[in-house]
Amino acid sequence: MAEGPLAGVRILEFGQVIAGNYAGVLLADMGAEVVKVESAAGDPARNPAVAELHGESALHLTVNRGKKSIVLDLKAPEGRQLFLDLVESADAVLDNFRPGVLERLAIDYEHLRQINPAIISVSVSGFGQDGPARNRPAFDLVVQAFSGHMSITGEPGRDPVRMGAPMADLAGGMFGAMSVLAALVGRDRTGRGRRADVSMLDSLVSLLGYDATIYLNTGAQLGPQGNSNVHMVPWAAFPTSDGHVAITARDDRYWRRLCQAIDRPELAEDPRCLTNADRVANRDWVLAELRTALAARTTAEWVGTLEAFDVPAGPVNDFAGVFADPQVVARQLVQTYDDPTLGPVRHVAAPTRFDGWTPRPLPPPRLGEHTAEVLRDRLGLDDERIGDLVRRGIVLTAAELADGEGAQPPVGAAAAPVV
Numbered sequence: 001m002a003e004g005p006l007a008g009v010r011i012l013e014f015g016q017v018i019a020g021n022y023a024g025v026l027l028a029d030m031g032a033e034v035v036k037v038e039s040a041a042g043d044p045a046r047n048p049a050v051a052e053l054h055g056e057s058a059l060h061l062t063v064n065r066g067k068k069s070i071v072l073d074l075k076a077p078e079g080r081q082l083f084l085d086l087v088e089s090a091d092a093v094l095d096n097f098r099p100g101v102l103e104r105l106a107i108d109y110e111h112l113r114q115i116n117p118a119i120i121s122v123s124v125s126g127f128g129q130d131g132p133a134r135n136r137p138a139f140d141l142v143v144q145a146f147s148g149h150m151s152i153t154g155e156p157g158r159d160p161v162r163m164g165a166p167m168a169d170l171a172g173g174m175f176g177a178m179s180v181l182a183a184l185v186g187r188d189r190t191g192r193g194r195r196a197d198v199s200m201l202d203s204l205v206s207l208l209g210y211d212a213t214i215y216l217n218t219g220a221q222l223g224p225q226g227n228s229n230v231h232m233v234p235w236a237a238f239p240t241s242d243g244h245v246a247i248t249a250r251d252d253r254y255w256r257r258l259c260q261a262i263d264r265p266e267l268a269e270d271p272r273c274l275t276n277a278d279r280v281a282n283r284d285w286v287l288a289e290l291r292t293a294l295a296a297r298t299t300a301e302w303v304g305t306l307e308a309f310d311v312p313a314g315p316v317n318d319f320a321g322v323f324a325d326p327q328v329v330a331r332q333l334v335q336t337y338d339d340p341t342l343g344p345v346r347h348v349a350a351p352t353r354f355d356g357w358t359p360r361p362l363p364p365p366r367l368g369e370h371t372a373e374v375l376r377d378r379l380g381l382d383d384e385r386i387g388d389l390v391r392r393g394i395v396l397t398a399a400e401l402a403d404g405e406g407a408q409p410p411v412g413a414a415a416a417p418v419v
Contacts, residue, residue: 109121369397
């Protein structure tokens, strides 16, 4: 079987909850070996109160799959030294601690590069490593609010609305993984590692896109548009007889095709909607005409008709519709791994394809599952030395944690903030 593009790349990850974990799973999906370095309490994403699924955390099952887990006491000098020994053969260290934590533990980039000049250090935090908000606790909703996205999301005249998915966390994770990849490319050319500072706030502000460019150059503030687009008509979701269909016929050629598809060819010649600029100027009238026409048939009927006329359109799917869609099925976007506790777990596959290669789905690790394996394979420690470290609490394995010797997070407790 072919290897992933990051085969042989070694990542040490201090992922917590979503952002750092999502960066790590993206890299694992592309073939990197990602070793989670955890305390005896474990990553808060393991807490089933976060997103419960049959007594386990759906968040953990999603963002930690395919990784390894080791438990080290980094506050103990010997535990810290074991981590630094692992850094010698690692490619990158990824974290989403609050600013200052790495420095307090003396595992920040300045310390790491003395051991391994080629090491890459990437930190994903809520507000970045500097600035007046750097030490604030950061959760997705707060960052979405800070970033301006909630001011442009939702229906006009209604309360601000967050994006449905935790996009601040996910964007931070995506830019975190991208930073690792960019630093790996740069290291191939220079031989030197890099330090990357990724902010969830920065990530979301960058995704304001061209509307931010308009504001910065004109002062024009965009408001919430619902499903419409201030620059384009039609660009909206329309009610059908049994659901909704999304149509983006902004180009005049698509507009003419849409008029034919809905059996309203006269609209293509109406001076109120000849061009996109005309349609934007007469938005309410144009959208009302389309709503009347589209309400007469089902979503499936309209999707078939619009596809036949080559109009950009699609159904507004719920999750059942998404995972039953022939395109989603054809792309094999649902995979299954065998979890030792739950058995078969279905999940959304990695969105990357490389010459037909896709990652082999693996379950997330039990806390400390790979402690002995990593210490043995990476550092050459024998069983006697590992056993001594376990007895003294410097490291813990899944067996000790299962016996209750590690401090597990209480079931039902709230997830801890990034510290």
